[in-house]
Amino acid sequence: MKPHTLSVLVENKAGVLSRVTGLFSRRGFNIESLAVGTCEEPGLSRITIVCIGDDAQIEQVIKQLNKLIEVIKVSDITENDRVERELALVKVNAEPGSGRAEVMQVAQIFRANVVDVGAKTVILQVIGDTDKIDALEKLLRQYGVIELVRTGKIGILRGSKTVKSGK
Amino acid sequence: MKNGARILIESLKREGVSTIFGYPGGSVLPIYDELYDSDLQHILVRHEQAAAHAADGYARASGRIGVCLATSGPGACNLVTGIATAYMDSVPVVAITGQVPTGMLGNDAFQESDITGITLPVTKHNYLVKRTEDLARVIREAFFIAGTGRPGPVLVDLPKDVNTREIDFKPPLDEEMQIRGYRPTFKGHPKQIARAVELLLEAERPVIYAGGGVISSGASPELIALAERLSIPVTTTLMGLGCFPGDHPLNLGMLGMHGTEYANFAVTESDCLLAVGARFDDRVTGKVDTFAPHASIIHIDIDPAEIGKNKPVDVPIVGDVRSILADMLAMLKKDASHEVWVERVRTWKKKHPLRFRDDGSLRxxxxxxxxxxxxxxxxxxxxxxxxxxxxxxxxxxxxxxxxxxxxxxxxxxxxxxxxxxxxxxxxxxxxxxxxxxxxxxxxxxxxxxxxxxxxxxxxxxxxxxxxxxxxxxxxxxxxxxxxxxxxxxxxxxxxxxxxxxxxxxxxxxxxxxxxxxxxxxxxxxxxxxxxxVTREENVFPMVPAGAAINEMIGGHKQ
The missing domain is CATH 3.40.50.970 (Thiamin diphosphate (ThDP)-binding fold, Pyr/PP domains)
Structure with a gap:
């Protein structure tokens, strides 16, 4: 049982997301992370899904996804050389003074950007893989994380390989 | 200029529909008004569930696509059990439902129900048509999807204004259907087919386990020919009954929970199981680990998701059952007799027939x-x-x-x-x-x-x-x-x-x-x-839930 990253190319039509997510819940598969957006081809969207399961379960997920009429292509990119990123926005306590300076320092180490500064808080934007964001969150907890928003993971294959419509 | 309802009726006729089963209501009034003058035969049922089942029965008996029609809200909801029934047995049905006008969608309007949402898990696909311009194309796609690949029900939800609005309409050209995300595999992989043939020829105790897919692909003649040329006993699932003649010497009847003892023995003893258009359902396999424990398994199915879903398979072949069986027959260079095995199966049949008590009462x-x-x-x-x-x-x-x-x-x-x-x-x-x-x-x-x-x-x-x-x-x-x-x-x-x-x-x-x-x-x-009839009669033999299929109660003593 390990996390798999599925890249799913779908037709951008009303209800397609509920068809995809409905299939996961109906067949008892958990979604760890989900990210949806338009892609290089007009009319299509790409969904990146991270789910946990053994090989047989993941194979079944992929086959069932492929049966959906509006799904054009499903690829498990887990085994391939790939780039994966997540974005998080963290609103953290940063009273003027030493606390704020420390938060800024942590941000710098993680190459997080400060995107908003308030009287008592700052908002950091961080991009990276899941572990990096988890690590940053853990560190910031001591200052007080007020709100945390994460996008869900997106992934792309390295080199010239693609997840495009073959079907 | 034509309104949506007229376009719907013309589209149905273009698909060869002659009979539909339905029940009228507010949102489908425009469709019923068109039906009034149409030569389409409409059968008025007494409950929408029956319309869905009748369309399903029509489809199973004929091999054509069954059509049912219901109004929005309760009418559509009453179809659901019938649609789910067709879905589970892979029956091609097109269900047409009325819907509240597009402007009222999502407002909890009178007799509104989100029927595309409700039927999402029990349809092969469904559509909510929001523009009259899309109607003809959607009907064509619905029939194409319902009837090809692994067949199944498709629902088309039609808001009332889509049916009443008039547009300048030209029927779509009969060009080949292209749906980008839907391309079912038809031909089986030749290498896999060759391997299957080889395995069956090498086998000493082969059994064919045939399901509903043999019937939906029209593969009975090929199945009979293959079984006869290789002398392989054939057991069928509940859905497969009739795909192999019940009075054929190689027939074993149904297997599984209430199958014959000899079918279950044969599968358990088999060294090569050819599963054709069947899906290793729990009522067939009993305890799945002990199902066909000595057999190499060849699995032919049009739906790749069925391969290996419940039971690991040695030779998977995805495609149309009839086409694959025909390819297998073409590859057979010699026949086989499997004499010892066929004789053993025949002895089981003689010693363990289906039986019930006859004491003069009506059983x-x-x-x-x-x-x-x-x-x-x-x-x-x-x-x-x-x-x-x-x-x-x-x-x-x-x-x-x-x-x-x-x-x-x-x-x-x-x-x-x-x-x-x-x-x-x-x-x-x-x-x-x-x-x-x-x-x-x-x-x-x-x-x-x-x-x-x-x-x-x-x-x-x-x-x-x-x-x-x-x-x-x-x-x-x-x-x-x-x-x-x-x-x-x-x-x-x-x-x-x-x-x-x-x-x-x-x-x-x-x-x-x-x-x-x-x-x-x-x-x-x-x-x-x-x-x-006698009141407390039981169905025997019976494999208790979770037991191996050769552990039957109510059978003969071995």
Whole structure:
């Protein structure tokens, strides 16, 4: 049982997301992370899904996804050389003074950007893989994380390989 | 200029539809107004569930696509059980539902229900059409998707204003259908097919396990030829009954929970199992680890998701069953006789036949046997669900595909009678019998009204034991005879039929079975046979839930 990253190319039509997510819940598969957006081809969207399961379960997920009429292509990119990123926005306590300076320092180490500064808080934007964001969150907890928003993971294959419509 | 309703009717006719089953209501008024002048035959059912089952029965009996029509809200919701039934058994049905006008969608308007949302898990695909311009294309796609690949139901939801709006309409050209995300595999992989042939030739104890896919792909002739050329015994699933002749020397009947002992023995002993258009359902496999434990498994199925879903497979072949079996036959350079194995199977058949006690009383199995003797090979048997279904499956000798129609996957009580009505429209020249229980028949007994109105000559053989018999059987065997809510007070079905203007007779003696069936077959309209059978009869043999299929109760001593 390990996390798999599925890249799913779908037709951008009303209800397609509920068809995809409905299939996961109906067949008892958990979604760890989900990210949806338009892609290089007009009319299509790409969904990146991270789910946990053994090989047989993941194979079944992929086959069932492929049966959906509006799904054009499903690829498990887990085994391939790939780039994966997540974005998080963290609103953290940063009273003027030493606390704020420390938060800024942590941000710098993680190459997080400060995107908003308030009287008592700052908002950091961080991009990276899941572990990096988890690590940053853990560190910031001591200052007080007020709100945390994460996008869900997106992934792309390295080199010239693609997840495009073959079907 | 044409309105959406007119475009719908023309599109249906272009798909070759001649009969639809439906029930009118507010949001489908424009469609019904078009139907009024149309030469499409519309059968008015008494409950929308029956429309879906009738379309399903029509599809199973004919191999064409069944069509049902219901209004928005409750009408659409009432179709759901019928759609789910068709989905579980891979039956091509197009369900058309009315919907509130597009401007009111999502407002909780009168008789609004999110039927595309509701049917998402039980349709192959569904559509909510928001523009009249899309209607003709959607209907074409719906029929294409329902009838190709692994067949299944498709629902098309039509808001009222889509049906009333007039557009400048030209029918779409009959160019080849292209749906980007839908390209079912048809031809099997030649290398895999060659491997399968090789395995079957090398095998000493091969068995063919054939399912409903053989029937939906029309592969019976190829299956028979393959079994005969390689001398392989054939067992069928509940859905597969009829795809191999029941009186063929190589036939083993049904396998699984209520299968024959010899079919279950043969599968358990087999060293090579050819699964064709079947899906290793739990009612077939019993405890899945001990199913065909010594066999290499070849699995032919059009749906790649079925391969390896429940049971690991040695040789998977994805594609159309008929095409793949034809390819296998073409590759066979020699025949095989498997003499020792066939003889062993024959001995099991002789020593472990299906049996029931005959003490002179009227037993349900006798009714099924008498029907089997009375009907020609073209006769169509539809069943309800429960003991009646299992006795029909066990004791009726099906000789041709599409003569056995039953809700296998979903197990829908109340399916049989409306499905029989649909089957009768598909096969007007065949005798059509619904084998029912007194429980199941009461789930859609209102369709006596439909049968009476159109004088549909379907016959209902009710095995009336005043119990929900299958549940009672489980209570007897596994719940210490605590018959919680399974006893039904006796119903005089002859008088119920009479109230609808339908003829019927009550049968209480075994000697009256054959004459009563003859009387039913000669009736011009619908006919009800109320068989008062022994009350606590059990369906045997039986594999208890979770046991291996060779561990049957109620069988012969080994």
């Amino acid at each position: 349900p199995q006798m009714v099924v046997k008498a029907l089997s003797d009375a009907l020609s090979p073209d006769g169509v048997i539809v069943s309800e669900v429960g003991q009646n279904q299992m006795w029909a499956a066990q004791y009726y000798v099906f000789k041709k595909p599409r003569t056995w129609i039953s809700s296998g996957g979903l197990g829908t009580m109340g399916y049989g009678f409306p499905a029989a009505i649909g089957a009768k429209y598909a096969c007007p020249d065949s005798q059509v019998f619904d084998i029912a229980g007194d429980g199941s028949i009461q789930m859609n007994i209102q369709e006596l009204g439909t049968a009476a109105q159109y004088k549909i000559p379907v016959r209902i053989a009710i095995l009336n034991n005043q119990y929900l018999g299958m549940v009672r059987q489980w209570q007897e065997l596994f719940y210490d005879r605590r018959y919680a809510y399974t006893e039904l007070p006796p119903v005089d079905f002859v008088r119920v039929a009479e109230a609808y203007g339908v003829d019927g007779i009550r049968v209480e003696e075994k000697e009256e079975i054959a004459p009563s069936i003859r009387a039913a077959m000669e009736a011009e309209g619908p006919f009800v046979l109320d068989f008062r």
